[in-house]
Amino acid sequence: MRLGKFAAGLFVMGLVAAGTLASGAAGAQPAPPPVSAYAAPLGGEVRQLSLSPDGTHVAFVTMLNGKMVTVINKLQPAPGDKAQIFPPPDGATTRWVEWMNNERLLVGVGTVEMVNGPTRRLPQRYQTILAVNKDGSKPMKLRARAILQYVDDRTVLAVRADDDPFAAPEIVRMDVYTNDYKVMQAAKQGQISFLPDPTGKIRVASDYNDGKREGRVLIREKPEDSFQTLRTFKDTDPVFEMLGFSPDDPDMVYVASGHEGDKAAVYTFSLKTRDFVQKVASDPRFDVAGAIVRRGRVLGITWTDDMDTIRWLDPEKQKLQEALDKAIPDSRELIVDWTNDGRFTLVRSISPNEPNVYRLFDRDTKQFTFFADTYPNIPPEALGTRKLVTYKARDGKDIDAYLTLPPGREPKNLPLILLPHGGPIARDDLGFEVHSQFLASRGYAVLQPNFRASAGYGHAFVLAGKGSGAARCRTT
Numbered sequence: 001m002r003l004g005k006f007a008a009g010l011f012v013m014g015l016v017a018a019g020t021l022a023s024g025a026a027g028a029q030p031a032p033p034p035v036s037a038y039a040a041p042l043g044g045e046v047r048q049l050s051l052s053p054d055g056t057h058v059a060f061v062t063m064l065n066g067k068m069v070t071v072i073n074k075l076q077p078a079p080g081d082k083a084q085i086f087p088p089p090d091g092a093t094t095r096w097v098e099w100m101n102n103e104r105l106l107v108g109v110g111t112v113e114m115v116n117g118p119t120r121r122l123p124q125r126y127q128t129i130l131a132v133n134k135d136g137s138k139p140m141k142l143r144a145r146a147i148l149q150y151v152d153d154r155t156v157l158a159v160r161a162d163d164d165p166f167a168a169p170e171i172v173r174m175d176v177y178t179n180d181y182k183v184m185q186a187a188k189q190g191q192i193s194f195l196p197d198p199t200g201k202i203r204v205a206s207d208y209n210d211g212k213r214e215g216r217v218l219i220r221e222k223p224e225d226s227f228q229t230l231r232t233f234k235d236t237d238p239v240f241e242m243l244g245f246s247p248d249d250p251d252m253v254y255v256a257s258g259h260e261g262d263k264a265a266v267y268t269f270s271l272k273t274r275d276f277v278q279k280v281a282s283d284p285r286f287d288v289a290g291a292i293v294r295r296g297r298v299l300g301i302t303w304t305d306d307m308d309t310i311r312w313l314d315p316e317k318q319k320l321q322e323a324l325d326k327a328i329p330d331s332r333e334l335i336v337d338w339t340n341d342g343r344f345t346l347v348r349s350i351s352p353n354e355p356n357v358y359r360l361f362d363r364d365t366k367q368f369t370f371f372a373d374t375y376p377n378i379p380p381e382a383l384g385t386r387k388l389v390t391y392k393a394r395d396g397k398d399i400d401a402y403l404t405l406p407p408g409r410e411p412k413n414l415p416l417i418l419l420p421h422g423g424p425i426a427r428d429d430l431g432f433e434v435h436s437q438f439l440a441s442r443g444y445a446v447l448q449p450n451f452r453a454s455a456g457y458g459h460a461f462v463l464a465g466k467g468s469g470a471a472r473c474r475t476t
Contacts, residue, residue, distance in 0.1 A: 068094040101153040256288070406445065
């Protein structure tokens with residue numbers, strides 16, 4: 001059920017576009033919505049919502065006057081209250097926003113520049129991280145190109161910015177008010193990832209050798225110790241990825257691993273014994289390999305079955321998750337953010353046939369409040385139906401795909417568009433997909449196959465899309 005347009009005091013503006021596709025494809029149907037109704041940036045007209053820890057304010061990213069901007073507003077605005085608009089620097093686009101504390105936020109903006117590569121000029125994506133107070137004061141460009149972890153209310157563990165985008169990363173502990181930093185891990189060529197513990201100490205890392213096409217997972221007890229090799233891996237090996245630390249045990253990490261079968265699952269893993277302890281989450285059909293991590297601690301396990309799924313480690317939060325799912329039929333409710341006291345929870349509702357909707361749940365009143373619709377200009381009657389279908393490829397392999405039909409049409413005598421995802425190690429799912437809905441509104445059926453090499457279907461399915469198996473992808 002679509003519940004409205006946008007929360008009071010918060011506003012967004014759609015893009016303007018022109019043109020239609022195959023106007024005669026759907027026959028005599030009502031005029032579809034204009035292209036502009038579907039033309040918001042990926043993720044919708046409002047995205048990256050974040051609650052202040054005390055629950056007084058909300059921040060999000062939206063399009064305004066042709067630019068992606070940060071909007072900061074009171075969660076419950078009074079008449080006359082105005083939102084604070086924080087635009088990106090010229091030539092940049094805002095990508096994300098998060099609260100550092102009740103006063104200060106971090107904003108990620110991106111640019112694309114041409115740089116000197118090994119043999120030619122190459123386009124390179126840069127990220128700049130800005131810090132700003134909620135009233136727009138004291139803006140600062142941080143000397144960081146990525147945030148690894150929030151350590152406390154004013155310091156982060158970050159990858160220090162460097163003029164050379166191909167330089168090895170140097171890890172620093174940085175003050176978001178002063179830009180002062182302390183080097184925590186010197187740059188070392190080949191190291192590609194780092195996993196800090198909840199105190200900000202780097203206990204896990206990985207490196208990769210392009211020539212050998214081989215990498216290593218590295219661990220150490222203390223920051224002053226040298227890294228030791230836990231295991232080596234090749235591109236064709238099953239997944240083994242450290243996700244984050246246990247909230248309760250400083251020597252326990254959560255690991256996504258495919259060592260017990262074709263589908264990856266999440267386990268606890270002891271850094272002391274260097275062995276698996278317990279399976280935490282698995283799915284017989286799909287890989288389970290993601291996590292929600294806050295300040296180094298794993299709080300929930302994530303994966304995609306036919307839609308995004310979260311399993312929280314905290315029993316009370318999992319109980320809330322299940323109650324939210326039951327409260328609204330025909331959709332799946334995903335907890336996005338919450339206040340420190342637990343009173344307010346921001347929820348994203350996802351479903352096959354309606355755009356994502358954000359709602360605010362108040363624990364004290366047990367009430368949902370509508371907050372934002374990601375595509376408010378698409379009327380319900382213009383939405384097509386989307387469902388999972390399975391078909392056999394030419395060699396007999398079962399392939400999952402998602403079929404979107406024009407509104408009010410049966411699946412016959414329709415022009416069909418095959419819309420494969422990028423990647424190739426990516427996937428589509430059953431959730432609302434704006435490109436297929438746009439095409440369906442113009443009378444097309446749209447089929448989105450998760451062909452061989454698509455992510456989430458197990459190790460063998462990925463390998464089937466590589467090498468000689470890549471040719472079989474084209475038979476799907």
